[in-house]
Amino acid sequence: MVSKLGKQTLMFTGKPTITGYGTVAGPKEGQGPVGSYFDKVFPDMILGEKSFEKAERKLMGTAVELAVEKAALTNEQIDLFIAGDLLNQIITANFSALRLGAPFMGIYGACSSFAQGLLLGGLFVDSGGAQNVVTATSSHNCSAERQYRYPTEYGAQLPPWSQHTVTGAAACVVSATGAGNTLEMATIGKVQDLGVKDPFNMGGAMAPAAADTIFKHLEETGRQPGDYDLIVTGDLGKVGREMVLEIAQRQGVDLSQNYRDCGELIYSKEQQMNAGGSGCACSALVTLGLLFNQNYKRILVVATGALHSPTTYQQQENIPTVAHAVSINFAGGGN
């Protein structure tokens, strides 16, 4: 069953479990410091497909296949597929659902979709609405760039606060029974707008949403940052992470010890990705790849999303942002 803590936080009492997960990445992510943890790394961006959109679809499809396989399930045993991506009409998720053939709900939380999917998956499983839920997210650097910014071969000098959209996909099977890390609690974020308009400065735009969700989570659960081995935000990058630390300091919350950001972790300095990585796959790949292979007891994953569209920023509107948090208990790590 699900119980509610405060206004935004849910507690899963039935231990919805991540019984399988798949991580698939592009070449640059494969060469990065997290690269060796991924299930599959593709050597190029097009993946033998006819378009980058189809390539992204292959990324998500492969991640879903791997997750279902690792959970020792068949596609027929999947009660619900919840997925989202960055492309218009979440088209990658739609086509992936067609291929999987399970009942489907598409979600859009931009890069917060990873946590949003897990949260909803946990909710369905914990409420008895489903036995096995597959959640998936993907992003592809080239398909995202052409939709949000410039053609891929266009020569532009990016500002040092810009981030690189991660190419990859990840999927989780959330089940009512089985072995694996369990979803413990989830905090649903509110949309924030602190006036950032620059679409290159996504970290700066999203930091307040991340900070607000972290504070709400701690407040409503009565926990301290130290109760987690790690608090990790999705894709704030260098600038966004510094802003979260600054906001936390003024709030009197000490995040200096155990707070990291997936966008900073996914690429090395030598890869010259300016402020770091971004995209739906960023938080998913780092969490499932790197973090799930560490010896933690409990982590808090705060996936952050910039909810703007190319149309609204061209019309000079601010970038609305959101962050959803999921706390995960590690198997073997006790409670």
Next chain:
Amino acid sequence: MNKLLSDQNSYQNVLNQKMPKPNLPRNLALSFVVGGGICVLGQFIQNIYINYFNFSPDRAGDPTITTMIFLGGLLTALGVFDRIARFAGAGTAVPVTGFANSMVSAALEFKREGYVLGVGSKMFILAGSVIVFGVVAAFIIGLISALI
């Protein structure tokens, strides 16, 4: 109440302090060297047209620009141009090679949407405004020069 979560101005002020500053001297030097290098190459090609193909110095500009546009397009298609531009910044953007890159990159990008709805209509997605405002500016300047 935490001002950084409630007041847009306070947030912007702190954010501006945290933003890494672009390395202006390096960027300026690189754009000067690369942009200048492209112009030297252009001059070299122009001299070839004058000395070996019997173009008059007045007319040699046309085939030179065509050659530079071709080179810009070729380097874009080979996937090299964007790498040079990442370092050179305005050095590659300002000369005519940058214009070629903006059109060829768009044409390549939207090829998969077909020749009519893709290449034909999306080719000007970046260069279109340059053409529009270039023509408008030329018209106004032409008008002024005719009146003086």
